[in-house]
Amino acid sequence: MSGDVWVYSESEGVSAEVASAAQDVARGASAEVRVVDIGSPRQGIRGSGVRLLLKGPSGPDVSPAVAAEALARAAKDLSPVAVLLGATRDGREAASRLAAKLGVGCMAEVVKLASDGQGVTGERNVYAGKVVAKTRCQFPAVVTVKTGAYPRAEALPERTQEVEVGQVSDRSKVVGREKKAAGGVDLRSAKVIVSAGRGVKKREDLSMLEDLAVTMHGALGCSRPLSADLGWLPEEHHIGLTGVTVKPDLYLAIGISGQLQHVAGMKDSKIVASINTDKDAPIFQASDYCIVGDLYQVVPALRRALSARR
Amino acid sequence: MKIAVCVKHAVDEAELRLDTEGRPVLAGAAGKMSTFDKNAVEEGLRLKSAHQGEVVVFVVGAAESKKTLKEALAMGADRGVFVAADPLVIDALRTASMLAAAIRRSGPYDVVICSEGSSDTYTGQVPPMLGELLGVAYVGYARKIEVTGGSARVERSLEDSVEAVETSVPFAVSVVSEINEPRYPTLVQIMQASKKPIEELNGGEIAPPGTISGVEVVSMSSQPSTRKHVMIEGGPDEAAAKLLDALSREGVLK
Ligand SMILES: Cc1cc2nc3c(=O)[nH]c(=O)nc-3n(C[C@H](O)[C@H](O)[C@H](O)COP(=O)(O)OP(=O)(O)OC[C@H]3O[C@@H](n4cnc5c(N)ncnc54)[C@H](O)[C@@H]3O)c2cc1C
Numbered sequence: 001m002s003g004d005v006w007v008y009s010e011s012e013g014v015s016a017e018v019a020s021a022a023q024d025v026a027r028g029a030s031a032e033v034r035v036v037d038i039g040s041p042r043q044g045i046r047g048s049g050v051r052l053l054l055k056g057p058s059g060p061d062v063s064p065a066v067a068a069e070a071l072a073r074a075a076k077d078l079s080p081v082a083v084l085l086g087a088t089r090d091g092r093e094a095a096s097r098l099a100a101k102l103g104v105g106c107m108a109e110v111v112k113l114a115s116d117g118q119g120v121t122g123e124r125n126v127y128a129g130k131v132v133a134k135t136r137c138q139f140p141a142v143v144t145v146k147t148g149a150y151p152r153a154e155a156l157p158e159r160t161q162e163v164e165v166g167q168v169s170d171r172s173k174v175v176g177r178e179k180k181a182a183g184g185v186d187l188r189s190a191k192v193i194v195s196a197g198r199g200v201k202k203r204e205d206l207s208m209l210e211d212l213a214v215t216m217h218g219a220l221g222c223s224r225p226l227s228a229d230l231g232w233l234p235e236e237h238h239i240g241l242t243g244v245t246v247k248p249d250l251y252l253a254i255g256i257s258g259q260l261q262h263v264a265g266m267k268d269s270k271i272v273a274s275i276n277t278d279k280d281a282p283i284f285q286a287s288d289y290c291i292v293g294d295l296y297q298v299v300p301a302l303r304r305a306l307s308a309r310r
Numbered sequence: 311m312k313i314a315v316c317v318k319h320a321v322d323e324a325e326l327r328l329d330t331e332g333r334p335v336l337a338g339a340a341g342k343m344s345t346f347d348k349n350a351v352e353e354g355l356r357l358k359s360a361h362q363g364e365v366v367v368f369v370v371g372a373a374e375s376k377k378t379l380k381e382a383l384a385m386g387a388d389r390g391v392f393v394a395a396d397p398l399v400i401d402a403l404r405t406a407s408m409l410a411a412a413i414r415r416s417g418p419y420d421v422v423i424c425s426e427g428s429s430d431t432y433t434g435q436v437p438p439m440l441g442e443l444l445g446v447a448y449v450g451y452a453r454k455i456e457v458t459g460g461s462a463r464v465e466r467s468l469e470d471s472v473e474a475v476e477t478s479v480p481f482a483v484s485v486v487s488e489i490n491e492p493r494y495p496t497l498v499q500i501m502q503a504s505k506k507p508i509e510e511l512n513g514g515e516i517a518p519p520g521t522i523s524g525v526e527v528v529s530m531s532s533q534p535s536t537r538k539h540v541m542i543e544g545g546p547d548e549a550a551a552k553l554l555d556a557l558s559r560e561g562v563l564k
């Protein structure tokens with residue numbers, strides 16, 4: 001075993017988060033972290049002393065199928081103790097394929113990692129977030145790290161090691177790509193998150209919440225139905241079990257019922273305040289400050305009060 | 311067209327009780343069809359109505375899992391395959407290897423449909439692993455599937471984009487909830503479902519365990535909420551002012 005801990009994500013930001021998580025494994029396993037690039041080197045991925053460049057796959061995009069095959073070939077040669085990927089939609093697929101190719105276990109959606117030198121241990125949310133489970137897998141292991149669970153790793157000096165893995169082909173071909181509704185906010189680094197739920201009646205009304213978020217120097221997030229079912233915001237704004245994990249100083253839940261799957265993604269926020277017309281809404285159980293009221297009255301009132309204070 | 315749909319009998323998280331130490335009481339816990347698997351069954355039925363053929367539903371789990379198969383049969387699937395295994399000790403790769411073995415035995419299939427992830431333990435790993443083990447093309451997070459002859463066009467819903475992918479039959483796919491609106495079975499359908507055939511297999515026999523230990527669950531616990539639960543009274547303006555005062559005191563307002 002060369003004993004390295006590999007980090008890969010198709011997203012550079014997520015890759016830096018996974019690099020932080022990898023340091024927790026590397027520490028316990030007396031191993032070193034290697035951030036992996038596939039095909040061509042990427043700029044700006046930080047957090048690793050040595051970068052591993054898997055050469056062979058070409059083309060602008062590395063699909064999860066190609067990533068998994070390239071990682072599997074290189075792993076057979078170099079025997080990393082663990083390969084960590086970000087739990088994005090493409091990342092879950094790449095990790096699962098890789099684990100199946102190598103015939104090793106894959107620990108899913110881990111929010112906290114450690115190693116005892118023999119394997120990886122992790123913590124993750126299960127049963128809609130009602131329960132935290134500790135999972136374990138012997139080396140060699142594949143792991144997906146929940147997005148937002150770790151801060152991005154700090155920059156470290158870098159040197160690149162190249163590994164030839166050969167051409168890799170994919171049975172499927174991407175023939176088109178369309179951006180979802182405007183996004184661009186980084187929820188993971190936001191100190192204040194104003195989060196919108198189904199209590200918001202119309203898409204246009206989101207601008208009222210966005211305005212509040214901007215006034216509070218924060219970012220706008222949402223519950224899953226707003227992005228998945230209604231398509232009002234991109235999927236990367238949705239907070240919870242199947243979306244991003246956030247830990248802002250202030251989480252302001254507006255018109256969100258507070259189902260377990262949502263709470264799982266924001267329960268580590270420093271302060272939670274919520275506005276809901278239903279006094280029995282479960283979100284109040286997960287809140288420090290609760291306003292029973294109509295968001296269409298309370299949000300404008302908050303906006304006025306904030307302006308008056310500045 | 312031969313269509314396989316994988317359905318999981320998941321722990322019903324709403325009914326799940328915790329013991330005095332905050333551990334989930336899984337023995338005898340109520341189960342239900344994993345939420346998004348209804349979308350997987352629905353998509354299978356839609357493909358069948360467009361292309362004719364057969365929809366076969368597969369479940370790996372304990373004996374109670376047959377309830378979920380029956381529900382899928384009531385929705386309209388033609389027959390079911392039950393693979394017996396202890397759901398608490400098999401990891402996603404073991405689950406996928408049992409599903410792959412069962413699917414191979416009754417196959418070949420043109421399309422294998424899963425949902426993006428289960429509602430109880432959500433790893434999202436079984437579908438891509440299944441694609442790998444079956445050696446077919448795999449496309450994840452589909453929000454639209456169109457099959458024309460030997461090829462298929464699938465729209466994948468990613469975090470910030472929608473990707474259109476072309477692939478060839480046979481293929482495996484996972485679907486997201488926005489792909490369709492699952493139907494509710496009628497009473498008559500529920501009664502007829504009990505007459506539809508269910509084949510029973512043993513997971514350990516059709517997919518003998520290898521040497522790998524895989525992922526194990528070491529322990530489970532829950533932390534009670536430690537929030538302050540302060541109810542802020544008053545009309546909108548008064549409540550807004552009080553909230554801002556409280557947030558300033560907490561030091562979370564910039
Ligand atoms: C496997 C699985 C995974 C999931 N993962 C996630 C996830 O990661 N994230 C997530 O968010 N959800 C997730 N869900 C969905 C989750 O179960 C809930 O359905 C969802 O969170 C509900 O969104 P909501 O609170 O916006 O809507 P609702 O539950 O419809 O709540 C709307 C709330 O708004 C309040 N309201 C209505 N009008 C007003 C008004 N004028 N002013 C103030 N309040 C008002 C209502 O009282 C209600 O409480 C998942 C579900 C499954 C099955």
Ligand SMILES: Cc1cc2nc3c(=O)[nH]c(=O)nc-3n(C[C@H](O)[C@H](O)[C@H](O)COP(=O)(O)OP(=O)(O)OC[C@H]3O[C@@H](n4cnc5c(N)ncnc54)[C@H](O)[C@@H]3O)c2cc1C
Nearest residue numbers: 108316317370401402424425427428431432433434435436
């Ligand atoms: C607390 C806990 C934590 C766990 N953590 C991990 C982990 O980190 N890594 C790991 O490998 N395993 C883990 N497992 C085991 C895993 O839950 C089981 O292997 C289970 O059979 C697969 O569920 P899933 O959540 O992985 O399915 P997912 O991959 O999320 O399910 C996606 C789809 O695959 C199909 N599918 C999944 N399971 C079945 C089934 N049994 N029968 C038929 N179709 C199915 C369905 O279409 C389903 O919608 C854990 C189990 C527990 C109890």
